[in-house]
Amino acid sequence: MSPEHEPLPIVRTPEEERDYLLRRAEHHRLLAERSDEAGARSIHQRFQYLYQERADATVMVLPD
Secondary structure (H helix, E strand, C coil): CHHHCCCCCCCHHHHHHHHHHHHHHHHHHHHHHHCCHHHHHHHHHHHHHHHHHHHHHHHCCCCC
């Protein structure tokens, strides 16, 4: 990708980041709930867990 077309980084406050991660976790929970296929359900459950863990870790890091 050329420098003039590189995407800008997404900048969020810790609270915004946590809210985003929690929304993603909830989205994957719903996808898992609706999945008929065990493999797809398992993947969505894993993503839910990872997003939730990351959201939990976000509040543990306090700003200086």
